[in-house]
Amino acid sequence: MLRLILLVLGLLVPLTVQAQNGPLRIIIDEGVIEPLPFALPQFVAEGGEAEDYARRISEVIAADLTGSGLFREIPRDAFIARVTSFDSPVEYADWRAINAQALITGAVALSGDRLVVKFRLFDVYANAPLGDGLQFAASSASWRRLAHKVADQVYARITGEGGYFDSRVVFVAQSGPKNDRQKRLAVMDYDGANLRYLTDSSALVLAPRFSPEGARVIYTSYETGFPRINLLDVASVQRRALEDQPGSMSFSPRFSPDGQRVIFSLSEGGNSDLYMMDVGSGRKQRLTTAPSIETAPSFSPDGRQIVFESDRSGGQQLYIMTASGGEPRRISFGAGRYGTPVWSPRGDLIAFTKQNNGRFHIGVMRTDGSGERLLTASFLDEGPTWSPNGRVIMFTRETSGAGGAPALYSVDISGRNLRRVPVEGAASDPSWSPLLP
Incomplete structure (x- = not known):
């Protein structure tokens, strides 16, 4: 169980990130000193026409999470495992080896003007998903909102409080x-x-x-x-x-x-x-x-x-x-x-x-x-x-x-x-x- 430190109105308070003995969770009363490291492989494009959207959506999700100050993205060139399909099994040991505590995987599909984004969040140290996978759909013009919605879900599941990105x-x-x-x-x-x-x-x-x-x-x-x-x-x-x-x-x-x-x-x-x-x-x-x-x-x-x-x-x-x-x-x-x-x-x-x-x-x-x-x-x-x-x-x-x-x-x-x-x-x-x- 990893312990971080909180600064609450001038007082040092322990912050617990539960992992092996419970679900991954940042308990935050103020701001964490060390952001939680996460891995976010580029979302899989289910069809060549979705490739650009998959890249941009992945970038916005990562920017939302790192911009909060509570999360740190692990560079993709450090990855050992590769995600080539939304249904690929998770090699937890490979993600633990690069010190990732959370793993976010997803896929993007485009049909006409309808964009579908699905994602999963995994607790790497518990060797288990953190919540169920979710799917969002909207017009392709709303691709940024779809990214913000995914980031809000990740933020909420790990911190236990509501997100703020889709605003x-x-x-x-x-x-x-x-x-x-x-x-x-x-x-x-x-x-x-x-x-x-x-x-x-x-x-x-x-x-x-x-x-x-x-x-x-x-x-x-x-x-x-x-x-x-x-x-x-x-x-x-x-x-x-x-x-x-x-x-x-x-x-x-x-x-x-x-x-x-x-x-x-x-x-x-x-x-x-x-x-x-x-x-x-x-x-x-x-x-x-x-x-x-x-x-x-x-x-x-x-x-x-x-x-x-x-x-x-x-x-x-x-x-x-x-x-x-x-x-x-x-x-x-x-x-x-x-x-x-x-x-x-x-x-x-x-x-x-x-x-x-x-x-x-x-x-x-x-x-x-x-x-x-x-x-x-x-x-x-x-x-x-x-x-x-x-x-x-x-x-x-x-x-x-x-x-x-x-x-x-x-x-x-x-x-x-x-x-x-x-x-x-x-x-x-x-x-x-x-x-x-």
């Missing part, structure tokens, strides 16, 4: 000089592929947020000259104003977990408060009445509580209150200013932006404010968003100077595996979708 990110794509940036909404796969624009650059757009089912996006638009909340259908790209109260400014919207309500900030008469709106009827409910700035609200996964930022204590801090309003309680007490809180989909942590001593950080804390941990530090890091499984945080990082530009980065909640998301051009304000259906 999308909506963000603000930026172009032009720093003092005159053109901004428009865009959506992409979580890894930067399949970029598509949702709006043009005729109006300033900010803070897009996915709906819980991933079919809609809510965002702030300056199309009328004042900040207004718009609702956009991702498939049709049709949009409508959701809140348009004359003499006011509305911003920082976010959906409730059931997708039926939206919470946002509304500024009127120099004061900003939190409001709740029913998406269907447009009825509004005022949640705060303090003579301070309340903004950046985010629901708990059960929809019962809201975390937000406020300067009611004299500085920018984080507060939690019930979703129906009431007296909030402060949860941030460290040095510096706190903002843009976002509740983890698992409900255990809140991610936030922190500014202290001239540096910006992305951090996490427990919902009672304890266990604060800063994951990043730079000239400007801000705006965290959670992966669907609560394992990874994506955010905006901007460089300094006249040529500075924002880019999207991701980091594991242990603070490890900091990576730049490969997006062409400047990008900011990411929002992660749920797993796609």
Whole structure:
């Protein structure tokens, strides 16, 4: 039984990878120090027309797993065994000899425009499959989604938690000089592929947020000259104003977990408060009445509580209150200013932006404010968003100077595996979708 080490909010904790005495499993409370080595022979092409798809799908699966920071791919030139058929028997000794702990085999077939991908996962040290083989099918244009689905299954079977690869990110794509940036909404796969624009650059757009089912996006638009909340259908790209109260400014919207309500900030008469709106009827409910700035609200996964930022204590801090309003309680007490809180989909942590001593950080804390941990530090890091499984945080990082530009980065909640998301051009304000259906 192999033992690894976890770093959990500053504490060293044993991590067990079960193999000979039980099913292969990474038990992760944060991030592993040594990634689990896996072997992934190129998927078998069942027909010459599927050869290119087999190669590309294998590459995406490997990239998903290694990109998580929890897995390490063994180079194929180290392989002793060869996989020439999906039904070939597994020579476990040959895979153990190169220290592979997991083996992923698969096959790809193409019939017309229908692409079929099947795979198996094996626990090399237990000499046994890890779960049943699975098959996915879709149009050939969706080959990347098929690869992400396989990677999600492998990730879930080994870690015991849901995957996050078959998901999308909506963000603000930026172009032009720093003092005159053109901004428009865009959506992409979580890894930067399949970029598509949702709006043009005729109006300033900010803070897009996915709906819980991933079919809609809510965002702030300056199309009328004042900040207004718009609702956009991702498939049709049709949009409508959701809140348009004359003499006011509305911003920082976010959906409730059931997708039926939206919470946002509304500024009127120099004061900003939190409001709740029913998406269907447009009825509004005022949640705060303090003579301070309340903004950046985010629901708990059960929809019962809201975390937000406020300067009611004299500085920018984080507060939690019930979703129906009431007296909030402060949860941030460290040095510096706190903002843009976002509740983890698992409900255990809140991610936030922190500014202290001239540096910006992305951090996490427990919902009672304890266990604060800063994951990043730079000239400007801000705006965290959670992966669907609560394992990874994506955010905006901007460089300094006249040529500075924002880019999207991701980091594991242990603070490890900091990576730049490969997006062409400047990008900011990411929002992660749920797993796609």
